[in-house]
Amino acid sequence: MAHGRFDNPVIASLAGVKDFFSKQKLEEQLKETHRVDSKTCLITGANSGLGFGIAVEMAKRGAYVIMAGRSAIPEAGEKVKKMSGSEKVEMIHLDLSRIDSIHQFCNTLEEKNIHPDITILNAGVALPKARMLESGLEEMFMVNYFSNFILTNLLLSKNLIKPLSKNENKPRIIYISSNSHQGSSYIDFDQFGKLNNYGVSQGISYYSYYKLVLNTLAIEFSRRLNKDDAVIPVHVICPGPVHSNIIKEAPWLLRKVLGGIFSLVFRSPAVAAKPVVYMAISEDYENSTGDYLHMFNPKKMDPKVYMEEEGEKLWKYSIDLWKRLDQNAITIDD
């Protein structure tokens, strides 16, 4: 059984058409004067699409940009340098489908003494059918949800993200999600981490469901890291429809149909990156936590995302699964 709101990728893309024309309430709030000169910004999946757009914008605004990705190294980084006019751009290999690669990535940050002030967890896939990884996990579950649980825990427990960074500003964590998570089912804990053998029509349903799981995690991190005050703000954003490479694995005909919709009414990565950059750097998101933007519009996520018992259960199931798979698992609870 699928759990997401959409079970048809064309209908899901058409929902993006409405977003394309919707009003952008806070658009004027992002100013050219918003700079991040002394900040380090880590972006996953930064070699392509939205992540690439965010990397260019952050580099233009003065950040030291760490582009984490599994491909186009170093070409994508060189392109960002050229487009932004900044040399403060570095690419580090990270394959989020592999736990050992996530460890290796964090070790590299440690060795290089890199402490992200802004962490943007952007990487994601939309697969047309389930794909089993060596670990026994399904790839979309791993990349879109579970790797984010592991990476965030490692960054925090290894003190790579520090509660107060060098310039005394609070570090910030942003999860890139999708508004398609709205209306997905409760988390199916009986199936948690198990192979859901979806096909083309159910792929989009699992995509939106895993975004609901991701958002539930974001709110759980937000609660755990900010007990009395906003110490490490954690926020979630949906960039709206982005003309990116997300459909690259879709079957040929579907890719043609979706590609047509994408090129007509989806926004360029450069435009879609703007609200993400706003949420990542504006003082408006400094003293709060657990906020959600749908492009430039503040919204509430699906009510299930905020349910404490769901968050706690997800936390427990995620730790148990990680510890079963990885003897080097280390969470913020350890």
Ligand SMILES: NC(=O)c1ccc[n+]([C@@H]2O[C@H](COP(=O)([O-])OP(=O)(O)OC[C@H]3O[C@@H](n4cnc5c(N)ncnc54)[C@H](OP(=O)(O)O)[C@@H]3O)[C@@H](O)[C@H]2O)c1
């Ligand atoms: N496109 C949209 O309309 C839309 C709408 C709402 C939300 N989003 C979200 O926006 C985010 C970015 O997607 P996009 O639209 O920009 O698509 P994209 O162009 O396909 O970018 C996805 C990025 O994730 C990376 N990635 C995938 N699997 C990975 C892995 N195993 N390890 C490391 N990196 C991996 C990709 O790397 P490779 O290039 O190596 O594959 C790529 O850099 C995703 O979280 C997506 O769910 C997109």
